[in-house]
Amino acid sequence: MKNWLTRIIGMCAAVMLMTSCEKDETKITAQPGAAPVLTASATAVDLQRANADKEGVTYTWTPVSLSFSESGYPVTGSYTLQFAKKGTNFAAMKEVDGGTTGKKTFTVAEVNTLFKDLGIAVGQPGQLDVRLKSSYSANVDPYLTALTSLSGTPYESRDLPALVWRIIGPAGNSWDSDLDMNYDFDKKVWTVTTNLKADEFKFRANKAWTNNLGADGTDGSLKQDGANLKIAEAGNYTVTLDTNASPKPVYTLKKN
Incomplete structure (x- = not known):
């Protein structure tokens, strides 16, 4: 009789514990708010080897805006700048980590490399499409900003022979x-x-x-x-x- 009583008391305690856990559980959901906006300091860069170390273009953006069913649960987003030859619909692109500051600066040399890597021939004017990809969850499609354009004529970055x-x-x-x-x-x-x-x-x-x-x-x-x-x-x-x-x-x- 004592063993049965002990079992009954244990079962009751387990039921009470489960009920308490269900009541204490708080479900937090994150809902997308305002989409980020990408801004460029320039739409054309004068690509010259003499200016290789100077600032070419700076991109800034607003962070992903999220609303929560409960406050106090921050979500960290990741930001990636995507570059592609104009009109290619990003079929072949270059991606650059945007970091966490909401700002990314490229030197003239870095912009020049992007143009050449994306198939713009040295000495030929070209244009790139640029957008920002923002992600905050692997289970949710990333944000993609509206396109901005970047124009330039890439230069040859390799050194000439000693005899010119x-x-x-x-x-x-x-x-x-x-x-x-x-x-x-x-x-x-x-x-x-x-x-x-x-x-x-x-x-x-x-x-x-x-x-x-x-x-x-x-x-x-x-x-x-x-x-x-x-x-x-x-x-x-x-x-x-x-x-x-x-x-x-x-x-x-x-x-x-």
């Missing part, structure tokens, strides 16, 4: 003024498309005569201190200089 070759002579400018050429980092050649006069020219490096290339025959081969090269007919030409060719440097002229 140019055209010198009256076919281009004069014997006192060099004509710049562009370096193709992939092909490792120097090129320029420009109007040339029917006159003479040579190639020289770093605007000095220490390293200069002139004709070594008539097959396009070049040599140090070679003879002056000649443009037979004035016009628009594409000039290509390959100083890495073997066994000798070579150049080509293509009339456009």
